[in-house]
Every structure is written in structure tokens, then in C-alpha cells.
Amino acid sequence: MNAEEIKTYRMFINGEWVDAADGGAFDTSEPYTRKVWARIPRARKADADRAVHAAAAALDGPWGKLTASARGLLMFRVADLIARDAEKLVRIETRDNGKLISEMRAQVGYLPQYFRYFGGLADKIEGAVLPIDKADTFNYTTHEPLGVCVAITAWNSPLLLAVNKLAPGLAAGNTFVLKPSEFTSASALELAALFHEAGFPPGVVNVVTGFGGEVGAPLVEHPKVAKVAFTGSETGGQRIYETAARDFKHVTLELGGKSANIVFEDANLENAVRGAISGIFAATGQTCVAGSRLLVQQSIHDEFVERLVDFARKARIGDPQLDTTQVGPVTTSPQYEKILDYINIAKAEGAVCRLGGKAATGPEVGVGQFVEPTIFSGVSNSMRIAQEEVFGPVLSVIPFKDEDEAVAIANDSLYGLAAGIWTQDLRRAMAMPKRLKTGIVWVNMYRAVSYMSPFGGYKRSGVGRENGMDAVREYLQTKSVWISTSTETADPFVIR
Template sequence: MQDYKMLIGGEWVDAAAGETFESIDPYTGEVWARLPRGRAEDAARAVEAAEKAGRGEWSKLTATARGHVLRRFGDEIAAHADHLARIEVQDNGKLLAEMLAQVRYVPQWFYYFAGLADKLEGAVIPIDKANTFNFTRHEPLGVCIAITAWNSPLLLAAYKLAPGLAAGNTFVLKPSEFTSASALEMGRLAEKAGLPPGVLNIVTGFGAEVGEPLVTHPKVAKIAFTGSEMGGQRVYEAAARGLKRVTLELGGKSPNIVFDDANLDNAVKGVISGILSATGQTCVAGSRLLVQRSIHDAFLERVIAFAKTAKIGNPMLAGTQIGPVTTRPQYEKILHYIDVAKNEGARCVLGGGPAPHPEGGKGLFVQPTIFADVRNDMRIAQEEVFGPVLSVIPFEDEAEALAIANDSIYGLAAGVWTQNTNRVLRMSAGLKTGMVWVNMYRAVSYMSPFGGTKRSGVGSENGMSAIMDYVQTKSVWISTAEETPDPFVLG
């Protein structure tokens, strides 16, 4: 049993009320860690510590010096990536191979934004007023709250912390109650990297008990949230009452669109990657497979055959392709949606229920599941399942593909598989999503914006523009006139 403490103001502390909660290994089904159960008092302590740190040593560093600290932070994460990845697997049950690749990539966020820290240049504006000098400067917002989901804890934290810290802000990080351990382990590395006390605070607990007090605290300037659509809506409503800035990355029902001229071998692999990677527990999952009718039946058979080869098992082993579902509520939700699809008349052509426990596993496993004969107005095609469940929908031509793809409350991502360059340009323009992948799927980078439209979120993360969401632009006016005009003489 591993016992953890929260990081507040540079000190490792228990929850003020002394309460704890447990983390369960999704593969073994056993409790492996105990964490502080934070509440409003802990939220207030963390925000006060962050606010104080924002007035202290951190604010006195040059932007270049901040960048040096962030680079050292990235170095520490890189040096401990294997340990952090194993902690994440123990917490969320994703494949070790995936989490190793992910955590080893995380330092790039800190390197990239470390380089941007001293590139936040203001502008001298050739203003239309005589004897006036006008310029702008970019200043940190203050205390920011980062709230992350359980499927990619450290990567999602990096999306928020790297640009926000580079801009000079301070943070309170509230990880998911299901996957808090890796965030706390990362907090130790922030200390080693030289991040001043209070610049990064980490509180653990449940959304209603500690997350909401963080969002509504009057000294908080911005909230960056990744999670469910309903959770994001609650954050948005609470933040609006305080007129706080928000970035929200929420759900998706992303279409993966395969045309008859596609490289079908590659498309099959892209479709399977889009829905079975991370056991389908990803916001960009390609959970709607749209296939041109002329190749529908043959392509579906190829997808089914490939999906059947996926090995369910221990996520720590290199040969495993499908791990357990991370949480019991999510497991029950996935099975519920499988039943909904069957009742709606969708034809289950693969899987369709719980998977038997692999050797040594006692956790929550779901069979890779594919539904054919799906209409886009069915719930299975409209609502986010967040599991290894694929809905297959035929289409005739580009116009129908776009109509089906865009007929969704979500607009996070889409995939297009075709060899026609003109079609690529038409489809990428016509799809109402924040991201479009062509002849590939699930690619992300610290260099490229990540975010959605409609109910998939507000704003975007990553890329050069992300740092601008963490600054206030100030306009400075200086008169060079020898004499101030008489205010009672106009004209």
C-alpha cells in the first residue's frame, strides 16, 4: 500500500480533515494506494499558496529564467519516465507500451514552451494620436486551475501546465480521483527542477468536494479542464459566475471516414487504432466508422478479422493489445450502451459484452465490440460511449459522408481515408471539427492545436497560440506632448 500526500505551498500535507480515499488497480481489482481526500479548506489553502507564489520569487524571474526551470522540469520527467508510466498503468490500466511512449513524449511540452517563455513580445503600435507612444505587453493571469481526466493524466496536465507556467502563472492541479498518483509523483520532480514553492500545488479528491471550490475561488483567474461533457458544463457555469477564463476539452463522437479509393490496408489499421487503442477510452476515439457503400461489406469483414486478433490481458505485458476499463462506472456505462445498441436494432457483429478475465486479472474487461446496420440517429451513433465499441454506418458519396459526420452535437476530430487530393481538401474544409486526420489517426503534438467545436469544448491547447490563453495583454499609452490640452476646449 502506497500512501500519498498533497503538495501545497511547497509542503507535502494530508487533507485538512484527515480523510483519505483509495485507488484501485484496474487489472488486479485491488487497492494499491491511499490518497488525501481534499475539501474546500484544502482548495483554499492551495489557491492562497499559488497566489502568494505569484507575488514572490516566480514573478521576479526573467522569462528566460522561467524557461530554464521548465526545461529542467522536462529533464526530470524524462529521467523518470519509466517509473511514471508504470504508476499510470497501475492507476488507469492502459497499456504500458502506450503510457511509456506518452510519458516519454511529455517533456517535449516543457521544452517547447520553455523556448516560448521569452518570445512573448509586445508591440509598438503606430497609433493615430499625435504626440502619443503606445505599446503592449503580455502579463500572466495569476492563479490557474488545471483539472485533468483519468485516461492520460500526465499528458493532459502538460497541455495545461507547460504554456501556463511559461507565461508566468501559478497553478493548482486537481487530477482525476481515479488517477491521482502520477500527478503527485510529478510534483516531486517539479521540486527537484527548482520550481519555487507554491508555483505548482496538487490537491486530490472528488470534483464536488474540492474541484468546485477551486473553480469558484475568487482569486482564480482561469480554469483549464479536460473531462466529460457534463463535467465541463458544470465548470463552465461555475466559472461564468466569476467571469473567469476557461479552456474546455470535452467529449467526442468522431467519424472515421473511409472512401472506396483508400489504401484499405492502412485504413483498417487506422480504424482499429482509432477505436481499440486505450480500450476506446479516449476523447478522440473514432467511434463512428463511415464506409462508402461500394466497399462496405468487404471492408467491414476486414475490420472484424483484424479486431479479432487483439489480445486482452495484463497491460504491463508487451503482448497485450487491450487492457481493462479504468473504472467501474465506466465499465457499467459501456455495457449499458451495448445493450442500448442491441435494443435499437443495431447488429452486433463482434463482441457485445464483458470479456473473460485474462490470467491473473480480476478487473473490468469488455470485448472489442462492433455494430453494423447503424443509423446515425441511433443513440449508439450520437452519444459518447468511451469504450471499445464501434458503430459502422454506410454512405454513398462525399455529400452524404459530410452530412452524417456533421450530424452530431460533438466536433472534436475526424479521420478521412482517400487517395484523392481534391477530396482531401473538400472534406477537411467541410468537416465541422477542430481536427482532421487524413490517412492517419490519433496523432497529437505539442506544436499543433488540440481542441474541438460545438459540445466538444471551448478553445484549444498546444501550439504557439496556447500560451496566449494564459496572458492578459495590456495596452500602455504615453503622452510625449509638451502641454496637456485644455479639457474644456474640444476639437
């Protein structure tokens, strides 16, 4: 690729397009071709400080003075602009992180609804008048924004993860500094341009790009930051949680998963096979809710695995820009190597490789970072392949005897993000979700999300919730106001 073909981006701080303070930059490559296609600013502490101060000034200035209804109208404008530029955003996202263009069309096409939903909620955040038990006293509550929020997002669904944080946080009246993954920064900068075009006051949404240790850490540590919302690895979440705790910052952490997709003998097997495929091979398994542990009742285990292997074997691997492709490349080189390492670990542990089990080769993959859809049977839940998040197209099939054993296996995990249940038994469909220690349970479906429904997990899968009214509450603090209507002051030495 010639130098003139490489797109040069600038960061967005305080309503202006700027380079990193020291002029630093880095290149970003396409996962499919491995060619450099864009140059991204490499921000550091000085840039983080500038962005946070801009966000703080906007909160105390024009943004903080807007009515909630006016904030909502600005969010509606962003929704319209995203809809207008959807195909452009889809192409950039697919180029930058290698996700299927069909998947990205679904994601980006859905994003306007997030801003319309949360924009509509902006002026419906209501306090309450409390029937307080004190005579001659009027008491009411209000909900106020936390302040400056930092959003740090992962590379697997860059725009969706950013909007999950921005939409509810802006509806609640906060301002933001967004730091996307260094692997997938371009779409966040394109999104910033739409906020600018929509007429958001300078400093309300700022985007800084770079590496975690260089700009992410200074953002989390900054004394003017009130909240950090993070999607990423468990280790990254631990560091952020520990740092934020020193200043008692609010946090939302959406971390890893090792979700159990449970198939009972009475399930519609054709639908369950498709659900299992969706749970692990869609998005090349690069999703926190991946149903990477497939629990299958013993009575149907062999038949189900045969059906599953037959279906997965036909998956079309290749160029993510083609509508016909079903499995795309792994987004980053480190992740590609990690997936292949886990496949070798599974083989060494004694798991039986029924499909795949190696890097994909052939003309359809070119020089891209591809791993064949891989299915292991003969897996016990104690194996590393069943306990640790692979974040790739690798499925572990684990047999179970009955409901009690299925629950025990599913809950025997450090994570608790999601679970799937496949059954035609109404009693089981109602009873099982109560027994699973996960934040999301799908019954006879998998990998569905909505801006209306809370998203988040138990245990090491994270803290807090995104989406729905629960997400707005994550960006608010409550104030209680007491007004005396008495003509006399109470005894000052006695609590009222």
C-alpha cells in the first residue's frame, strides 16, 4: 500500500481535531490482508489531561446548562447521522477489525435505536417527593450526573461497545472521554465527527487514541474523572478496578465469559444446532457471551455432536467484506496466537478434536489471521479449555446426565455472564434460569441483545449493567433534599 493510500486520523478533543501533543502516531492494519490502512494518533498523559479538562469544562458550562429535553434532541440528531452514514461506518469497522460485513450491518444499523431510546429517556429521569416521617418537613430526591466519565472499549465490537456507554451516560447528563482499543480506533474517530456535526457542545464527547499504559492509565487515574466504564479482558478490568478504588470512582466493568449453552434431550435439535453455531462461531468466537461450553444431555450427545460437526464443516471462511462469508479472521495477531495455543492445550489435556484444530489455509483466507472452526468432545469441565476464556472459534462439548448436573457444570466457572437453554419443556424453561448464576439467560435462542434489556454478568464477568434503564442508573447519583417548614428550630442537641 502506498503512503498516499494510508488514511491519517486526528483525535477529537474539545470540539477540535488534534494530533497527539508529542506528534506520536502508530499504524493500524486490516486483519484480512494484514496491510496498513490507517495512521492513528498515539496519545499520552498530556492528551489525557487535556481531554478530561475539556470534558469537565463542558459539564460546568454549556452541556450542564442544557435542559434534559435539549440533550435528548441532540442524541436524536446523532441517531439520524449514524443512520445516514451507516454503510460508511460498516465498511470502516469491517476493514479495521475483520468482522463480517453482514454482522456489522446488523450492529451499526441498530445503533441509531440506542440513541433514540436513551435520548427519549433523558427528560424522564425523575426524582420523588417522599412522605417523610418528620413533622413540618418537606423531603424530595433528585438524580444528578456523576460528572466526567471515561469509556474504554475493546476491539471486538468497537462502535457497539462505545455506544453502550455513551448513550445512557449522555442521557444522564455526563460528559465523556472515549479511549477505543489501539487495534480498532478508526470507527470511534468517525463517530466523533457525527457528534460534532450534530451540534454537541465542545468537550462533551472527546476521543483519544493510543495504548492502555500510555493514555488509558492516566485517564483512569485522573482526579477529575468520576466514573470509568470498561469493556475488555479480566486482567485489564482488575487493574482499572484497583486504580479506580483509590479515588472511590464509580465503575462499570464488562469482562470475560465462559458461557454454558445447555441442550436437553427434548430440545428441537435442528434449532439447538443452529443456536450452538451462533453461540461460538458467529463473530469468529470473539465475543464475551460466546457459548464456548456446549453442555449436551448424554442421551442425545453422539447424535447432536455429529449434526453439529456436519453443520460447522460447511461454514464459509474468507473475506469479511463479502456478504457470503460466515467466518472471518481473528482481529489481532496476539489473539490469533492465543487461540492456537489453547487448541494445543486442549489436545494435550486429552480432548478429542472433532473438527478444525488448526490455522485455516487456502486461497479464500489469503494472508489473513484465520482459525478453523474447532469442536472438541470428550471435554471435562475441569480442563483449561473449559475454564479459561479462549475468545475464538473453539467449542468444548461436555456431556451431562440431568438438570442437576447441568446446573452444577454451568455454575462451576469463575465467570457468570450468559447461558443458553434449549428445551421444549415449559417447566424447565421457567425453572432453569433461576438456578443459573449468570446475568443473562437465553431460552431457545442465543446471542440476542437489545438497548432495552440490561446486559452484564455475575462473578468475574464484571460489575454493573449496560443497556436499559439500569444503564442510566449507573451514570447517576441521588441527592436527598430536606426543607423545614416549621417556624421554630428544634433542640440543637438532639437528632431530629
